[in-house]
Amino acid sequence: MIEVAGSSGVSLWHAVSRNRRDRPTLEGALDVDLAIVGGGFSGLSTALHTAEKGISVAVLEAEIIAWGATGRNAGFVVPNFAKRDPDHIAAELGPERGERLVEFATGSADLVFDLIRRHGIECDADQ
Ligand SMILES: Cc1cc2nc3c(=O)[nH]c(=O)nc-3n(C[C@H](O)[C@H](O)[C@H](O)COP(=O)(O)OP(=O)(O)OC[C@H]3O[C@@H](n4cnc5c(N)ncnc54)[C@H](O)[C@@H]3O)c2cc1C
Structure with missing residues (x-):
């Protein structure tokens, strides 16, 4: 603060x-x-x-x-899982749901920066 x-x-x-x-x-x-x-x-x-x-x-x-x-x-846009690697995700959720979540996470940074561009959000974003 x-x-x-x-x-x-x-x-x-x-x-x-x-x-x-x-x-x-x-x-x-x-x-x-x-x-x-x-x-x-x-x-x-x-x-x-x-x-x-x-x-x-x-x-x-x-x-x-x-x-x-x-x-x-902290403002970091990092497309990974903080405490799990993709193999752990697949093991925990099963191959189908695990793969979907990993794919989602992989594209998450692009999603964020696309949103910033599409809506003209002024936030000093740096991809
Ligand atoms: C110190 C810190 C650093 C972090 N750094 C990063 C980082 O660098 N990169 C990253 O990706 N993630 C980071 N995170 C994680 C990320 O900020 C959170 O995962 C994310 O903001 C969670 O969003 P949320 O909408 O689920 O929850 P929140 O942002 O907490 O939103 C919940 C909202 O609900 C409101 N609310 C609660 N109860 C009620 C109610 N009864 N009625 C109405 N409103 C209510 C609250 O006021 C609040 O605005 C960090 C988190 C912390 C704490």
């Missing part, structure tokens, strides 16, 4: 980004196909890819977007 004028107690990323607290609080009922609890990488990616398929989505975030680990990490 760092101290930046007017941003006490937030992570560096939050202190220097345009992420704001001005998104509306949910009041009353909302009628959507999918409600996602948590606006970190997992919730936001699910929301984006679901919405792109024409499904109505709401993201419910208790704090501000990326308040959790997503707004506090």
Whole structure:
């Protein structure tokens, strides 16, 4: 945590980004196909890819977007498994599901940088 004028107690990323607290609080009922609890990488990616398929989505975030680990990490986009090699994944999940997960992980960095380019996200990304 760092101290930046007017941003006490937030992570560096939050202190220097345009992420704001001005998104509306949910009041009353909302009628959507999918409600996602948590606006970190997992919730936001699910929301984006679901919405792109024409499904109505709401993201419910208790704090501000990326308040959790997503707004506090080291920023490395590394297409591997932190504590497992591909052989372990196949052994644990079986050849079919293991192979699918390894393929997914292998393409994950390209997915991230493609998203940044496609949506013009200003985040000083360097692939
Ligand atoms: C110190 C650190 C360094 C890391 N470095 C890297 C790295 O370099 N590269 C990498 O790929 N990964 C890294 N990671 C891992 C990565 O940041 C996480 O795997 C990822 O951010 C998890 O995203 P998430 O959406 O699952 O969870 P989170 O980002 O934690 O999102 C969960 C969200 O849910 C919200 N929430 C919780 N409960 C509720 C509720 N009841 N109602 C509404 N909202 C709720 C929280 O406020 C939060 O915003 C790091 C993690 C840490 C902690």
